[in-house]
Amino acid sequence: MTQDLAISCSCGTVTGTLHDVGPDEGDRLVCYCSDCRDFIRVLGRAGDVLDDHGGNSVYQTRVAKLELHTGADMLSxxxxxxxxxxxxxxxxCNTPFFNTLARAKPPFLSVNTACCDKSRVDAVLGPPKGQFLAEEAEPPIENPKTVSMFKLARGFIPRLLRDVISGDWKKSPLFDPETKEPIASPRRVSPEERATLGEA
Ligand SMILES: [Zn+2]
Ligand SMILES: [Zn+2]
Incomplete structure (x- = not known):
């Protein structure tokens, strides 16, 4: 079963919809990699977004399922x-939204579920299928329910190919389909900036 799921930043400026999503249309997992964790820390949202082991909940799905309604100019x-x-x-308001690659192709989309409608996210997406890179958890997780890169790739590679072959990759609102460039200019977080995060 699939349903539409509303997404929004905390202050309500940026809004959108994930269309026809559900457990069979993507993979929900909790990522414990240090890049995810430090991204949430840079935003100052560790306290309300990360779990007790520094994990970040995401849902990987097709780029064509994402529609933005308002506030696209506030995305960075x-x-x-x-x-x-x-x-x-x-x-x-520093709400995390998506992880993508640098350009429109290959079309990859991972949604930070912190931006999803909290009252419906569990019912629509189902529980996480597992923990990714659990060995990077802080503090460590005993007996993690790991999901391998192989298993994830078996999910996202067919989805990615479908978006390429169908031409649906052009529907991503995050990239200009002509130039394939992101609609927001990228900023690189410096190693020095990352180094200060643990002290904050
Ligand atoms: Zn906001
Ligand atoms: Zn991660």
Missing amino acids: TLHMTDKPTTRWYASC
Whole structure:
């Protein structure tokens, strides 16, 4: 079963919809990687977004399912490393939204569920399928329910190919389909900036 799920930043400026989503249309997981954690820390949202082990809940799905209604001009992007992972947030209230790659293709979308309608997110997306990179959790997790990169790839690679072959990758509101560039100019978080996060 799939349903529409509303997304919004905390102050309500940036709003949108994830169309026809559910447990079979994507993969929900909790990511314990230090890049996710430091991204949430840069936003100052660790206290209300991360779980007790520094995990960040995400839902990976097709880019064509995302529609933005208001506030797209408030979206900003950060790069935590020199890798292409591009992290999107609402600059009005520092709500984390999406992780994508640097350009429209290949079309990859991971939604930070902190931006999803809290009253419906569990009912619509179902529980997380597992914990990714649980070995990076802080403090460590005993007996983690790990989800492997192989299992995730079996989910997102077919979705990504579907968005490429169908041309649906052009529907992503986060990129200009002509230039394939993101609608918000990227900023790289410096190693020095990251180094201060643990002290905050
Ligand atoms: Zn906001
Ligand atoms: Zn992560």
